[in-house]
Amino acid sequence: xxxxxxxxxxxxxxxxxxxxxxxxxxxxxxxxxxxxxxxxxxxxxxxxxxxxxxxxxxxxxxxxxxxxxxxxxxxxxxxxxxxxxxxxxxxxxxxxxxxxxxxxxxxxxxxxxxxxxxxxxxxxxxxxxxxxxxxxxxxxxxxxxxxxxxxxxxxxxxxxxxxxxxxxxxxxxxxxxxxxxxxxxxxxxxxxxxxxxxxxxxxxxxxxxxxxxxxxxxxxxxxxxxxxxxxxxxxxxxx
DNA sequence: GCCAACGTTGGC
DNA sequence: GCCAACGTTGGC
Numbered sequence: 001x002x003x004x005x006x007x008x009x010x011x012x013x014x015x016x017x018x019x020x021x022x023x024x025x026x027x028x029x030x031x032x033x034x035x036x037x038x039x040x041x042x043x044x045x046x047x048x049x050x051x052x053x054x055x056x057x058x059x060x061x062x063x064x065x066x067x068x069x070x071x072x073x074x075x076x077x078x079x080x081x082x083x084x085x086x087x088x089x090x091x092x093x094x095x096x097x098x099x100x101x102x103x104x105x106x107x108x109x110x111x112x113x114x115x116x117x118x119x120x121x122x123x124x125x126x127x128x129x130x131x132x133x134x135x136x137x138x139x140x141x142x143x144x145x146x147x148x149x150x151x152x153x154x155x156x157x158x159x160x161x162x163x164x165x166x167x168x169x170x171x172x173x174x175x176x177x178x179x180x181x182x183x184x185x186x187x188x189x190x191x192x193x194x195x196x197x198x199x200x201x202x203x204x205x206x207x208x209x210x211x212x213x214x215x216x217x218x219x220x221x222x223x224x225x226x227x228x229x230x231x232x233x234x235x236x237x238x239x
Numbered sequence: 240g241c242c243a244a245c246g247t248t249g250g251c
Numbered sequence: 252g253c254c255a256a257c258g259t260t261g262g263c
Contacts, residue, residue, distance in 0.1 A: 074249090109247095109258075131249050189250080216248045216257065 068221035071125035100179035112219035136188035145176035205229035
């Protein structure tokens with residue numbers, strides 16, 4: 001493996017992939033849940049799901065979560081220490097890994113985790129730079145391995161070690177991502193925000209973009225329309 | 240199951 | 252560095 005670095009909290013870190021456990025498959029049934037669609041308003045107390053277990057109640061019957069096939073994943077491109085460890089991991093760092101591929105570990109938020117569990121091989125995700133001088137979308141990556149157990153949850157030395165997660169029932173998952181390309185130009189959050197506001201007022205593709213409606217989620221879904229709209233901005237002049 | 244306290248995210 | 256937004260925890 002390789003280096004490892006992490007991003008904050010829910011965001012991720014990475015290391016080269018390799019699978020040790022390819023078969024682990026986290027997915028299992030344990031499913032997830034929460035949220036997805038539900039969350040509408042504010043978080044309802046019941047939590048959204050939360051902990052892996054409780055959702056059981058049957059409340060949710062439907063395995064029906066809307067099927068998304070495009071994603072946005074946040075990571076911090078600038079150095080920042082968390083428990084003495086640098087969590088920096090920008091798109092340039094991903095390019096540096098063997099095969100330009102790494103595992104997106106360190107996600108410790110159930111909604112974000114569940115979105116990763118929904119990811120399918122071959123789908124695309126934007127690499128978003130957060131908590132930095134110029135936040136925004138830097139490039140595109142591809143999901144190259146579907147969700148499996150995030151080993152960092154059991155590593156006491158890791159920033160995202162989770163003492164509450166048991167080996168026989170791991171809480172956290174990760175996927176492997178491969179760098180695909182940089183955007184032709186960096187699309188800053190400020191520009192996306194202006195467009196979002198316009199679209200909210202008069203209609204448009206970025207009307208309900210999760211980046212604004214669920215700002216703190218580090219792994220979020222995009223509709224095809226949103227994904228394509230963002231890509232179309234590459235050829236425009238900055239707003 | 241409710242909800243106040245607490246912790247984290249992440250823009251600014 | 253500040254702090255608003257919001258997810259999580261835990262008492263009751």
